Amino acid sequence: MKDAFGIPQSLLILGGTSEIALATARRLIVRRTRTVWLAGRPSPALERAAEQLREMGADARTVPFDALDSESHETVLGKVFAEGDIDMVLLAFGVLGNQAQDEKEPLKAVRVAQTNYTGAVSAGLVCARALQTQGHGSLVVLSSVAGERARRSNFIYGSSKAGLDAFAQGLGDALHGTGVHVMVVRPGFVRTKMTAGLPQAPLATTPEAVATAVETGLRRRSETVWAPGSLRLVMSALRHVPRPVFRRLPI
Template sequence: MKDSLGSVQSLLVLGGGSDIALATARKLAQDRTKRIILAGRPSERLDAGADLLRGLGAEVRVVNFDALEFGEHEKVLAPLFEEGDIDVVLLAFGVLGDQKTDERDPLAAAKVVQSNYVGAVTSSLVVAEALKKQGHGALVVLSSVAAERGRKDNFIYGSSKAGLDTFAQGLGDSLQGTGVHVMVVRPGFVDSKMTAGLPKAPMSTTPEAVAEGIVDGLRREADLVWVPAQLRYVFSGLRHLPRPAFRKVVDKQA
């Protein structure tokens, strides 16, 4: 449970090796978060992240979790809540895929959707039920501005995030009155290992800036967070552009 100052005491990260996840965990550990669980596929990066957080004074546990192992999600995640209350769950896993390759390989496209959407749905439902049973807590879901409108260069990834975004908003509404808060985060282009080698989009951001937005959003109990914040207004306009005009805007940015 949060302490008397409202600070997060315990954090569960799904996708603990992501740049945004680790940046958020670092920021929270530097604040007052003392118990952190990093769930993800075994990797040197995950272990290095755990060591860094331990160096900041946090008690860190690493758990083997695979977004694509849908049938294992309840068995892996539910017991974590039996060990003690968890204040915040951060759902940070996801894959970008390669649009051109995935268009020619339906199975590769399906893997992107299964990871970003199906795995997110099954794991979110498990943790939401656990949070509801303990009577408090927050689920933070990393969406993307790509969820706003389909674009020819990333519509497979974007559609998976659009599904997740809608699911998370509805889940949040369904949990009203239970003590559980769901917050959707829509970053723009994030300069990270996932986007390495790709040309930066306008108003690009960093994992650290997204982490700042997440922590601030939790403090405010926001339902939706854009990073950077001005993207809210940009996409408010883009959302209502006629399709031909939208295509022209996107083509100029490509």
């Protein structure tokens, strides 16, 4: 169960090598989290991440998980929940893709959509049902400001995140009153390995800053978290820019 401040004692990360997710895990372990499941494709990086969390004092375990293999989600994730209650699930997997290449090779665009959206729908529903069955817990979904309004420069990635964001909000409404808390996190440009080499956008942030925002959101039982918080106003304005003007913006 969560402590009196809303900090989970057990955490399941879907996307176990995500830098944002691992920064969040480290922050929560310092607070009180003791058991961490890292779900991801088997790799040395996944095992290294688990070992680093063990060095911090957590009981960190790995579980094979593939976002694209939706047929396995119920079995794989069911085994995790069978080990005991999970206080928080952090849905953190996703791919950025390469807009220029993906436009030319539709199958690559489809892979972005399947990973970021359909894989998340499958895993999210499986975890939501398990959390509802145990009667408590938080499902935290890493969305993106890119989903707020599709931009020419990354509309494939942005549209997949828009779908994820809408799904998570609807799921939160559906679970209201069940004891399950759904929180959507909308980071801006985060300096990670995934974004290395890309032009840095205004209001860029770090995995550690997003992790801080996640913890604050958990304590407040927020439904939506922006990282950084100033993006809420920026994106609110951007959503209302007339389309002819929006098309001319260098974004």
